[in-house]
Amino acid sequence: MPSLSLSWTVAATSSFPSFSGKPSTAKSSTRFHVSCNVRNDGQNAPNSRGKFDRRNMLLGLGGIYGSTLTSNQPALADPIQPPDLSKCGPPSDTSTGESLDVNCCPPVKQAVDYQLPRPTVMRFRPAAHLATKEYIAKYNRAIQLMKSLEDDDPRSFMQQANIHCAYCNGAYDQVGFQDLDIQVHNCWLFFPFHRWYLYFYERILGSLIGDPTFGLPFWNWDSPKGMTIPPMFLDTNSSIFDTKRNQNHLTSIADLGYNGTDDGKSPLQTVSNNLNIMYGEMVRNVKLIEDFMGQPYRAGDAVNPGAGASERGSHTAIHLYVGDPRERRLENLGNFYSAGRDPLFYCHHANVDRMWKIWRDLRGSKPKDFNDKDWLNASFVFYDENARLVRVKVSDTLSNERMGYVYQEVDIPWLKSRPQARVQKSKVATTSGAPSIADVKFPVALDKVLKVLVPRPKKSRKQRDKETEEELLVIQGIEVDTAKFVKFDIFVNDEDDKIDELDKSEYAGTFAQVPHSHKGPKKIKTSIRLGLTELLEDLDVEGDDSILVTLVPRAGDATIGGIKITYVST
Ligand code: C2O
Numbered sequence: 001m002p003s004l005s006l007s008w009t010v011a012a013t014s015s016f017p018s019f020s021g022k023p024s025t026a027k028s029s030t031r032f033h034v035s036c037n038v039r040n041d042g043q044n045a046p047n048s049r050g051k052f053d054r055r056n057m058l059l060g061l062g063g064i065y066g067s068t069l070t071s072n073q074p075a076l077a078d079p080i081q082p083p084d085l086s087k088c089g090p091p092s093d094t095s096t097g098e099s100l101d102v103n104c105c106p107p108v109k110q111a112v113d114y115q116l117p118r119p120t121v122m123r124f125r126p127a128a129h130l131a132t133k134e135y136i137a138k139y140n141r142a143i144q145l146m147k148s149l150e151d152d153d154p155r156s157f158m159q160q161a162n163i164h165c166a167y168c169n170g171a172y173d174q175v176g177f178q179d180l181d182i183q184v185h186n187c188w189l190f191f192p193f194h195r196w197y198l199y200f201y202e203r204i205l206g207s208l209i210g211d212p213t214f215g216l217p218f219w220n221w222d223s224p225k226g227m228t229i230p231p232m233f234l235d236t237n238s239s240i241f242d243t244k245r246n247q248n249h250l251t252s253i254a255d256l257g258y259n260g261t262d263d264g265k266s267p268l269q270t271v272s273n274n275l276n277i278m279y280g281e282m283v284r285n286v287k288l289i290e291d292f293m294g295q296p297y298r299a300g301d302a303v304n305p306g307a308g309a310s311e312r313g314s315h316t317a318i319h320l321y322v323g324d325p326r327e328r329r330l331e332n333l334g335n336f337y338s339a340g341r342d343p344l345f346y347c348h349h350a351n352v353d354r355m356w357k358i359w360r361d362l363r364g365s366k367p368k369d370f371n372d373k374d375w376l377n378a379s380f381v382f383y384d385e386n387a388r389l390v391r392v393k394v395s396d397t398l399s400n401e402r403m404g405y406v407y408q409e410v411d412i413p414w415l416k417s418r419p420q421a422r423v424q425k426s427k428v429a430t431t432s433g434a435p436s437i438a439d440v441k442f443p444v445a446l447d448k449v450l451k452v453l454v455p456r457p458k459k460s461r462k463q464r465d466k467e468t469e470e471e472l473l474v475i476q477g478i479e480v481d482t483a484k485f486v487k488f489d490i491f492v493n494d495e496d497d498k499i500d501e502l503d504k505s506e507y508a509g510t511f512a513q514v515p516h517s518h519k520g521p522k523k524i525k526t527s528i529r530l531g532l533t534e535l536l537e538d539l540d541v542e543g544d545d546s547i548l549v550t551l552v553p554r555a556g557d558a559t560i561g562g563i564k565i566t567y568v569s570t
Helices: 054-068 133-147 157-168 190-208 267-284 289-293 311-324 344-362 424-431 464-468 534-537
Strands: 007-009 030-035 123-126 177-181 379-383 391-393 405-407 450-455 467-482 488-491 507-514 523-531 546-555 563-570
Touching: 007 450, 054 464, 054 523, 133 157, 133 190, 157 190, 190 379, 190 391, 267 311, 267 507, 311 344, 311 523, 344 405, 391 563, 424 546, 450 563, 464 467, 467 488, 467 507, 467 534, 488 534, 507 523, 507 546, 523 534
Parallel strands: 123 405
Antiparallel strands: 007 030, 379 391, 450 546, 467 523, 467 563, 488 507, 488 546
């Protein structure tokens, strides 16, 4: 069934409410595209997006504008459109209200549609810790050349870094919605946007050294031997060195559960945690596409509908682990506006991109991509290696081979990291003394550990049902200041409360965000979902009426709007 969409024209006055909730400054005759949330493509979550629900918008407007609404019009798609570069503005810092004092707008040019070239040779992306001397020298030379381009050359190192600032800190408005930013994080654009970003970055580097096989290195942080910052980035004389990194983390095992402080865990515990975190965010929590990719985000939507498990897990942890705490905004990697200034960013994101490929490969015969036009047709603009401004689409990113690059094949140790089955954990819920969810008054400020009993609408499910329908723990109405690092962890039926041990079945997952700014209200509301089917099997509690959910605050402030269990067919 195609999505139902409506459009209408309103002669807006200055008091017309905009989608961001701020008074709109819309000029007269602004056309709004409103697509109905009810879709039948089997991809959408029930509305757990914690965002403005356009159905309410329709109802709210019905009384006033009802007569101008016409249904049964041809469906109007509303994918996110590329930004209008001529309207690029300064990024803002919502935490302080100050301007960030950077201009991250690219030069303005007429964009042309990009034709993905048929690859004749494959670019090879090596694991950074395994790269040869020759490769490292070549990579250094390429970055050196990029750094020596004129500042106003869109291929220059700073202009490339600023791409991230512009798309991620509110410099661009959504076309047609001047109160709404474009934000490529915390939503389903996360993987495709960064894939295009690295694609052009890599091609620019390759063309500067005249090597069409050049591929970016990937930081193999999902494998024990690759878990430290790749040594090539520590050479102070190299072009890929950066001073703005956490000096205590230069040679230690990166903590994929990093909470902003060094808690004295042993390196072995960190490795063990990391493998279970990877298993959780790549397998256990992501049976549904949006739980891996991120939640739907269409034109007219407010930012941050919800990040996928990998984005908020390992991806966010690495940003914060490397970001420099001596810097006010954790520059460079610890804030979106500055992240692209550290060459290590692209090495980190090459592994993030590799996770997308691995996750798709693990899907077997299950659908691997959203079959939704608003995702497939979402588009961005980038400068290519010939300094042409090109318009690209999400639908061209589905295969890395088709885009002309491959990853070095390395062992994937976390695939075997499903936690051992434990003794039955039922008693934990019944003896915990925690209040039932009905007795908790939401919203709750998460300023200390929160324990609640959450009822399960279905129990003792058959194997067949479990295969076709995923049981999900939904944490909704998560209210956070986007300019701050915020993280909390979620455990199920946990009794020992050893929060540094994340290598056990009871660890359900995390919420975490990289600090960034956006227009509009300081705080946003978002939500997350965690797969429970495998976890409950591992704890042997499929027959229980309720589970004990523990939320452990790790960094920053969050308010929780509600917790529930839901079932969605896979
Ligand atoms: Cu665009 Cu890792 O961030």
